[in-house]
Each structure stands twice: as C-alpha cells, then as structure tokens.
Amino acid sequence: MNGLSRLPRLYVDPTLVPTAQKGAPCLLTPEQARYLGTVLRKKVGEQVRVFHAGMGEWLASIAEIRKDRGGLVLERPLRAPQPCPPLPLAFALLKRDATDLVLRMGTELGVSEFLPLVTERTNTHRINPERLHAIAVEAAEQCERLDIPTIAQVQTLPALLGNWPHQTSLFAAIERLDKRENTLHLPTRQVQEGDGLLIGPEGGLSDNECQTLLKRPFVVPVSLGSLVLRADTAVVAGLALLGNGLRSAPVSSQ
Known part of the structure; x- marks a missing residue:
C-alpha cells in the first residue's frame, strides 16, 4: 500500500455506507468528524x-468536514472483505484497566x-459494552484488521459450559496442570477454527471449577508454563499458542 498506510484509518458503521462502490457517499459520526477536522486538521x-x-x-476522500459532522466519497477498494477466522475468548472479568487491555490485545491477536x-x-x-466496543474498534483500526469482534453479555462459567458447542474445543488454561490428578491421560487435540480459549481470573480458577472443566469432553486443558502469569498476560500467551496452532494446521481439501 506504500504511502497509503500512513493515511488515517477509520471503521465505519455499515448503515452509514449505503453501497460500497466508487463515488458512493460515506457519512462520518460526529466523533470521527471532530477527529479528522479538529485533531488531524484534515481538509476537503x-x-x-x-x-x-x-x-x-x-x-476515500473528504467531501465535507465541519466541527461535528462530515462525509466522505469512496474512491477505490484497497482490500477485499476478509474477516478473521472464528476464535472466541472466554475470560474472567478483571479490574477496569486489565479488562481494557484484554480487549485491546485480544482484538490485535484475532479474537x-x-x-x-x-x-x-x-x-x-x-x-460497559459501549466503552469496550470503542476499545475494540480503536484496536482494529490500528492493527489493520477488517472486522470488529463482538462482545457478549456477562455470564457465569457454568452457563458458558452449558451453551458451548460440543463440536468445537475449549482450550482452558489451568495452573499447575501437571500436578493435578487425572490429567495424564487427557487427549491432546489440534487447534481448529472455531475453537476457543478460556482464561481465569487473578488468583486462578478454583479447584472446583478446574475439576468441572476437566470432566467436560470438549475442554482441552493447556499449560502456559511453570510461572504464574497475570491474567492479562495469560490471555496473550494463550492466544499466541492457539494462533500458532491455527497457522500450522493443515488446510482441509474441499
């Protein structure tokens, strides 16, 4: 893309772009208009x-820019639609800053x-769903992905396990996995599209929760090493592990 990579990059709501073709209008939100016009001082x-x-x-080029409104005109396509493969991340809620970091890093790592x-x-x-969505949008704009991850409603761990699609695996990061009973003969599985990752809270999952997970046939326990990681660090380590498995998985023939 050469010099185009230095241009501002904005996520636009599909409802604000009637059609994706040359010359089509694209409305800006008031926040985007202020960002382009006031912060970046962009002109028509x-x-x-x-x-x-x-x-x-x-x-796109700027067709109109004012203090709190503006519009663009589409010029030409740069990249065709290419959403990230399905990769759900189940994570125990953390303090505000740590949860924000999970959203940002998870978006960059393909959640x-x-x-x-x-x-x-x-x-x-x-x-705050709106705030977390804004963080995910900002991260997607920065990391060059083309879609925005969704954010589900808060649920309990039993609810997650009860609703998990059994045709996919849930890779659960469990601390001190090698010291737990009944884990030596658990099957290992290759990561496939649609598989998910589960990361517990600061302090880890309780023994009762770990035993519940180990009894579920679709749960694949994984170790993230011998050191005790912060929960947000564990998210990055686990996603990197799953991402490497997805990239190295053989492509199935159609």
Whole structure:
C-alpha cells in the first residue's frame, strides 16, 4: 500500500455506507468528524482509509468536514472483505484497566468474540459494552484488521459450559496442570477454527471449577508454563499458542 498506510484509518458503521462502490457517499459520526477536522486538521479533498467487514477496506476522500459532522466519497477498494477466522475468548472479568487491555490485545491477536465471565474469584460483575466496543474498534483500526469482534453479555462459567458447542474445543488454561490428578491421560487435540480459549481470573480458577472443566469432553486443558502469569498476560500467551496452532494446521481439501 506504500504511502497509503500512513493515511488515517477509520471503521465505519455499515448503515452509514449505503453501497460500497466508487463515488458512493460515506457519512462520518460526529466523533470521527471532530477527529479528522479538529485533531488531524484534515481538509476537503484529503484522503483516508475506511473499512468494515462487509465492504473490506476502501480509499476515500473528504467531501465535507465541519466541527461535528462530515462525509466522505469512496474512491477505490484497497482490500477485499476478509474477516478473521472464528476464535472466541472466554475470560474472567478483571479490574477496569486489565479488562481494557484484554480487549485491546485480544482484538490485535484475532479474537472474534469476547465472552466475559463471572467465576468464583471474580471481583467485578459489570462491563460497559459501549466503552469496550470503542476499545475494540480503536484496536482494529490500528492493527489493520477488517472486522470488529463482538462482545457478549456477562455470564457465569457454568452457563458458558452449558451453551458451548460440543463440536468445537475449549482450550482452558489451568495452573499447575501437571500436578493435578487425572490429567495424564487427557487427549491432546489440534487447534481448529472455531475453537476457543478460556482464561481465569487473578488468583486462578478454583479447584472446583478446574475439576468441572476437566470432566467436560470438549475442554482441552493447556499449560502456559511453570510461572504464574497475570491474567492479562495469560490471555496473550494463550492466544499466541492457539494462533500458532491455527497457522500450522493443515488446510482441509474441499
């Protein structure tokens, strides 16, 4: 993309782009108009990049820019639609800054759906969906992905396990896995698209929760090493582990 990579990159709501074709209008939100006009001091005629999952990424030029409103005109496509493969992340809610970090890093590492959980050792039970969505959008704009991950409602661990699709695996990071009984003969599985990752809270999952997980046939326990990781660090380590498995998995023939 050469010099185009330096252009501002904005996620646009599909409802604000009637059709993805040359010359089509694209409305800006008031926040985007203020960002382009006031923060970046962009003028009419200057170019930006816009994207959403359905249209891919397009080069656009500013047709109108005012203090709290503006519009673009689509010029040409840069990348065809290419959503990330399904990769759900179930994670116990953390303190605000740590949860924000999980959303940001998870978006950059290809999470398709965030599944916030309440576990026995969870200290918070609420989220601000709009705020977390804004963090995911900002991270997607920065990391060049074309889609925005979804954020589910907060649920309990038993609810997650009860609703988990049994045709896919849930890789659960369990501390001190090698010291637990009945884990030596658990099957290992190759990571496939649609498999998910489960990360517990600060302090780890309780023994009761670990035993419940180990009894589920679709749960695959994984170790993230001998050191005790922060929960947000464990998210990065686990996603890197699953991502490497997805990239190294053989492509099935159609």
